[in-house]
Amino acid sequence: ACLLKQKCTTATRRYVQRHLDEDALARMHQRATPDMMRKRRCTAEHPFGTIKRMMAGGRFLTRNLKGTRTEMALSVLADNIKHTINITSKPA
Numbered sequence: 001a002c003l004l005k006q007k008c009t010t011a012t013r014r015y016v017q018r019h020l021d022e023d024a025l026a027r028m029h030q031r032a033t034p035d036m037m038r039k040r041r042c043t044a045e046h047p048f049g050t051i052k053r054m055m056a057g058g059r060f061l062t063r064n065l066k067g068t069r070t071e072m073a074l075s076v077l078a079d080n081i082k083h084t085i086n087i088t089s090k091p092a
Contacts, residue, residue: 051075 002008019025052058055075060068 047079051079054079 055071060071062068062071
């Protein structure tokens with residue numbers, strides 16, 4: 001019944017699409033406060049900075065995607081082993 005419908009669309013019906021997990025996404029966005037994001041940066045970004053420093057500035061030595069994935073996997077593995085050694089070797 002809208003007078004401007006002919007200018008807006010030629011479709012006979014209008015469809016609304018929703019994401020399957022839209023409720024969960026909305027809750028996630030609601031919880032993402034600045035304090036929460038600051039805490040996440042401190043905990044999640046630190047390992048990536050350490051790995052980047054171990055890799056001589058974060059540059060990959062390989063040129064293709066397969067080699068780069070392997071190099072990153074080895075860097076993450078080395079970082080995890082380093083953390084495991086530090087945790088297990090601390091005196092009780």
